[in-house]
Amino acid sequence: MKFVQASTLDSIADYRLLEGEVPKPGPGEVLIKVASCGVGYVDALVALGRYQVKPPLPHTPGKEAGGWVEAVGAGVNGLAQGDRVMASVRGGFAQFALASAADTVKIPERMSFAQASGFRVNYLTALHGLRDRGTLAASERLLVLGAAGGVGMAAIQVGKAMGAEVIAAASTEEKRAFARAQGADHVIDTAPEGWRDRLKAACGGKGPDVVFDPVCGPLFEPAFRSLVWNGRHLVVGFVGGPIPALKSNLTLMKGAALVGVDVRQFVLFEEKKANAHVAELLSWVADGRLVPAVGRSFPLEEFAPALEFALTGKGLGKTVLEIA
Secondary structure, three states: OEEEEEOOOOOHHHOEEEEOOOOOOOOOEEEEEEEEEEEOHHHHHHHOOOOOOOOOOOEOOOOEEEEEEEEEOOOOOOOOOOOEEEEEEEOOOEOEEEEEEEEEEEOOOOOOHHHHOOOHHHHHHHHHHHHHHOOOOOOOEEEEOOOOEHHHHHHHHHHHHOOOEEEEEOOOHHHHHHHHHOOOOEEEOOOOOOHHHHHHHHOOOOOOOEEEEOOOOOOHHHHHHHOOOOOEEEEOOOOOOOOOOOOOHHHHHHOOEEEEOOHHHHHHHOHHHHHHHHHHHHHHHHOOOOOOOEEEEEEHHHHHHHHHHHHHOOOOEEEEEEOO
């Protein structure tokens, strides 16, 4: 089989497309024939050793994949060869990859493999953030920053499914059009000057109840200051550059909360609840309430440009590596 690998995390140029033996699943494992693999900003950071958790070497990028079950190991029940699945795999930039059976889930017939390969992390982050951490209620106003990215797109769709009024902030007209196509009720630009006034107008003269923020860039403090009483600002990620700070007295003055959203630890410490969330999200896909948009696609041989593109922040939705 073909797979991508590097023995260092110094540069994308260190990665090579290699050939090797197809792995065999051990007890509790599943072998996935990979159709598509998601390529997100975090995947690129991990590939370069810039993420908070560094992978062991040698490293094959790619965590989320959609494909078919090729084989199952001892003790695996409920999965069989040929099942259409999404999985958290060990090295998805490959024609075949191993996954824990516990991290492998059948997908609805109406869900494509490309949709599946960018679904679990983004949509689980959105639902966990909005429901568990942000306690978003129907009819509340939700501001989504970084709205055209994979997790921003998911937050728009999940927020709408939960009954919220969604305001999407994005830096270009193309990104704002994309956000509106995902269901956003209002879209605004991200130019700092006069931004709070434009947000207030989009919120009907008030402010948002919840801010979903995977950027934490220049609009971090203005967004927090714009919250209504009892507002919640969700810290999801830091693609905006240097990590910003917030004066603690603002939380008191606004009667508002700054809340962290870490899907990795959510899965680690609340696995049963996380699995229930994933099952619910997939049911929303099955009945048409969620329709994940697929971002730019690259063939396996163009894995390096795919990683580089994921770092640019120019993508709409989740970038995908098409493998089969």
